[in-house]
Amino acid sequence: MAQRILNPIIRFYAELQKLKNTLAIVVAVAVPLFIAFLSFVIYLSEGHKLIITGINPWKEYIYHLQKFWAGLLLPLTIILEASLINSIEHSNNMWKQIYTLPISKSSVYFYKLLSFLFLNMLMAISMTFFVQLFGYLLMLFKPEFGFNAPSFFGESLLLSLKMMLASSAIIGFQFFLSFHFRSFIIPMVIGFCLTIGTGIASSWKYILFLPYSYPSLSTSRQDAAVWDLYITIAVLSLAVLSAAGFYVSSKREIT
C-alpha cells in the first residue's frame, strides 16, 4: 500500500532529476529575478513618480510588473520552458529508452507535464520571492517611499499564481507541441507568433477568444475576482489538451 503511494512520487522525482544541470531550472528562477530587478531599478530611479504619498506603496509596486510580465514575458518564458523540458528527451533520443520501460505510455506524458507544471509553479514562487526581496531592499535604499508598510505578501503570491492559472491554456498547448515536435524551433515559432499576435490584437473586441491574452486579461484589474472566466477556460483547455496528449502518447510509435 505504502509502495503504491510512493511510486508516483518517486516517478515525479525522477522527472525532476532530469532537470539537474539544465537551463530549465535556471530560466524558471533567473527570468523572474531579472524582471523583479528591473522593476527595482525603475523604482530606484523613477520611484518618486510612482509613489502616492500616504498610500501603502506595496500594492502598486506588486502590480507594476503585471502588464509587462503577464502580457509578454510570462507567455514567452512558458514557451521557452516547454521546449527546454522536452528537448531533454528529444536531444538525447531518449524516447526509445523511455517507451521500452515497463510503464504505461500515457503516464510518460502525465509525469512530464507534471514536472512542467512544477517549473511554472517555481516561476510563480520565484517571482513573488524576488518582488518581495527587492521591495524590502527599496525599504533600505529609499525609506522615504514608505515600504515599511505591510508587504501584501499573500496578494503578491496570489497574483503570481493567478497568472500561472490563467496561463494554463498556453502551458497545455506549448507542452503538447514541444512533446510532439523533435524540433526546438517549431513550437517556439508557433508560440512566439501567437504571443505577438495576441499583443497586436490586444484592443480587438474578440480578444477573449485568444487564450494567450488570459494571463494579462485575468490580472489587469487589481479588484478582479480570484477565480474568473479566463481561468476557468484556461484550466479546461489544459485538461482537454492533456487528454489529447495522453492519447497521443499512448499511441506513439518510435520508428
Added chain:
Amino acid sequence: MNVIETKALRYNFGNKSVLNGIDLNVPTGSIFGFLGPNGSGKTTTIRTMLGLARAPEKSITLFGKDIRTHRIEILRNTGSLIEYPALYNHLSGYDNLHILCNLTSTPKKRIEELLSIVSLADDGRKKMGKYSLSMKQRLGIAAALLTDPDLLILDEPTNGLDPAGIRDMRHLIKMLNQEFSKTIFISSHLLYEVEMLCSHLAILNEGKLVFQGKASELSDKFARLLIIDTSDNDKAVGLIAQHYPVQVTGGLLEVVVKEKNDTADVSKILFRNELDIYRLEPKSQNLEELFFNLTANGSAHP
C-alpha cells in the same frame, strides 16, 4: 521453450513493406544472432518486439504473451539497447541509472551492482560527456539490465566501437549469458561477429528470413568455399573440376563444396594423385556471398 516467437510478422512504412511475414523462434538460454545487411528490417523487427512500432495482434509473443496486450508485463522482464545508447548526456552515469531506477521502482542498490557488472564502478560519477562510446554502450547494457530481466534485446551493440570495445562487449554478452543465464537476442550486420558469439541465428534479407537455426547448421547446410594451394595447381584444377565447381583466383583454387565430407573427398583426390597440399582451408564468406548462396539455393527458411 521459445522466449520470442513471431508469426508471419509484417510491417509497412506507408506503402512500403519492410517486414514480409517473419517467423522467428528464439530459444530460452540462447544467444540468438539476428543478421542482415543495413536496411533489411532488423531494427524494425526489434522495435515491433518491444512495442515501439505497432505490429498486428498475435504476431509477436514474448514469454508466451502478446506484446500488444501484455506490453508492461513483458517489458518488466526484457531489457533492450537499440542502436546507440539513449542516455542523458548532461548527467553522470550514476544519475542516469538512478533516474531509470526511479521510473521503474527498482531499488537504488542495484546501481552499484550494475556498474560493477559492466566494469564502470570507478566511472559512475563521471558525466556522460566524458564517457567513450564503449563506456556509453556498457552503461546502456547496465540500463537494460536494471530490472534484472531474463531477456536482453541488443540492436547492433558493437556499432562504432574500436576493437578493444568490441572485445569487451563480446566478453560482457557471453558473461551475461553464461553466468547470469540471460537469453540474448543480438542483431548485427557482421557475420563473423555473430558466428563468434551466437548459438543460434537467423538471417534477414529484404524483410524475409533466409535462414534460421543453430549457428553450426549454417556452414553445414549451405555451399561454402575451400581455398586450396598445391604443388601443381593446374593439374589440381583438372582433377577437382571432375567432381566440384572450381576456379582459380589469385593463383589459388576456390572449390565450392556443400558438406563436411566434401572437404575430405577433395583432399583424398589430391593425395591419390600425389599432389602436395600446402593449404586447404574454408574461406570465410562475407555476408554478401552468404546471402548470394542462401538466395541462390532458394533456401528461404521459415
